[in-house]
Amino acid sequence: MANTTIYDVAGAAKVSLATVSRVMNNPEKVNPETREKVLRVIKELGYRPNAIARGLASRKTTTIGIIMADVSRSATAQLLGGIQDIAKKYEYSIKIFSFGADEDITEAMRTVLAEQVDGILFLNDELDKEQMKIAMDYIKESMVPVVLSNVFYDDEDIPSVAINYEAATYEITKRMLQYGRKNIYLFSTARKYSINTQKEAGYIDAMNEAGLEPKIFRTSGDVSVNALHFEEFFKNTKIDGAIAVRDSIAISFMNVAQDYGVKIPEEISVVGLQNTKYAILSRPNLTCVDTPVYDIGAVSMRLLTKFMKQEEVGNNKVLLPYRFIRRKSTTSL
Numbered sequence: 001m002a003n004t005t006i007y008d009v010a011g012a013a014k015v016s017l018a019t020v021s022r023v024m025n026n027p028e029k030v031n032p033e034t035r036e037k038v039l040r041v042i043k044e045l046g047y048r049p050n051a052i053a054r055g056l057a058s059r060k061t062t063t064i065g066i067i068m069a070d071v072s073r074s075a076t077a078q079l080l081g082g083i084q085d086i087a088k089k090y091e092y093s094i095k096i097f098s099f100g101a102d103e104d105i106t107e108a109m110r111t112v113l114a115e116q117v118d119g120i121l122f123l124n125d126e127l128d129k130e131q132m133k134i135a136m137d138y139i140k141e142s143m144v145p146v147v148l149s150n151v152f153y154d155d156e157d158i159p160s161v162a163i164n165y166e167a168a169t170y171e172i173t174k175r176m177l178q179y180g181r182k183n184i185y186l187f188s189t190a191r192k193y194s195i196n197t198q199k200e201a202g203y204i205d206a207m208n209e210a211g212l213e214p215k216i217f218r219t220s221g222d223v224s225v226n227a228l229h230f231e232e233f234f235k236n237t238k239i240d241g242a243i244a245v246r247d248s249i250a251i252s253f254m255n256v257a258q259d260y261g262v263k264i265p266e267e268i269s270v271v272g273l274q275n276t277k278y279a280i281l282s283r284p285n286l287t288c289v290d291t292p293v294y295d296i297g298a299v300s301m302r303l304l305t306k307f308m309k310q311e312e313v314g315n316n317k318v319l320l321p322y323r324f325i326r327r328k329s330t331t332s333l
Contacts, residue, residue: 004047005114013041017113017142063093064304065117065144067135069100069124073221074248074276075293076123079150082297083121090305099124101191105131109138119308120146121300125194129154132194145307149300150293152194159307159316161300165195165273168289168322169202172271173243175324175333177210181241181269187253188245190218196245199273203243215239223252230256240268247272251282254329269330284328292320 010017015038022030023038030038041047064087070076087094095115099108105127112120120139127135132153139146148160169186176184186203188196200216207214217233219226230253244250250272254264264270264284272279275288299318306313326333 004045005110006047006116007110007113008045009038009041009047012045013038017144021116061093062090062118062308063095063115064301065112065115065120066094066096067112067120067122067124068096068098069126071096071098074278075150075246075274075291078276078293079123079297082294082299083149083301084297086298086301086305090301101126101128101131105134106138109135113138113142113144117144119304120144121304122146122148122151125151126191127194128192145304147300147304147307150195150296152198156317159303159313159318161296161303161318161320162195163291163296163322164319165198165291166202166205168291169199169243169273170206171202172273172289172324172333173203173206174209176241176243176269176271176330177206177212179269179332182210182212183215183239184212184241184243185215185217185237185239186243186245187217187219187249189221189249191221193245199245219249221246221248223248226252227256234260234262242268242270243273244271245273247274247276247278247282247286247288250286250329251278254282254284254286265329265331269333271330271333275325279325279327282329287327287330287333288325290323290325292322295320 006017006020010020015034019030019034020038023035027035066083068076084094095117097112136153136155136158146158148158150162151160152162173184184207186200188200204214219229226249234256242250242253244253250270254270257264257268262268270286272286272288275290279286279288299320303313303318324333
């Protein structure tokens, strides 16, 4: 069979990926009946383990697989920075796998697991619940340790590191309301992301509590596209407050608003929900909820290390603290 993977062998033999790995590297640890069955399937399928698989038992390098959707986002770069710095301390090797929600998740996960990684950091936040279940089921079956890094998925058994985005967005919306802003929009993405869903929930709760209608305007993460959306938006809409799930969206909105002669922050207060490097480059500087993305990456890598070493972990759901940074895009907060 061309391009046969370890997953194909495991499926045909009806055993776990870990069992196939043990047959190849520590055959004495597998009972004879199972060992013979796996070896027979390997021969029948013509499976040739790659160098990583052959050296799994004796290699000195630990390989971490990082699963992500988009490497171009500024926040993703910060996240990777935290991961990489901790990985260097442990002398881990990093392998990046990138795929989106429009790809075959089953095939993508087969590719990842065929590489025999020792642990997985899952950064891909654009998969829906069904796609996430497929991905997590593959990882669980492989018995490879995994940590969700800045990704939300409703499974108590899967470790994760993030901040409470729902609480943060709820609080910043309440603050804007307290300072007299009433017609507040949330600018979110047309594409669904697990983090943005949390942010939307916090905003909606705060607006409902105030007896005001939540208003979510969906646009693109692509600045060239959302600028056109905002030009149409200003033709028919009046607002006094804007909260954006990404700093790039907030800054794009401010640029268009000022082109239309709108004064920021006198007429519209604007807040970003990331605090990327672009927040201090915009004019005016952008007020933000400071998401400690670098720290999320670093803590995720440390947590994954504990699981790989089978150390005791008190809490597998880690929520890091956040803070508000007031700059010139709001009059007060």
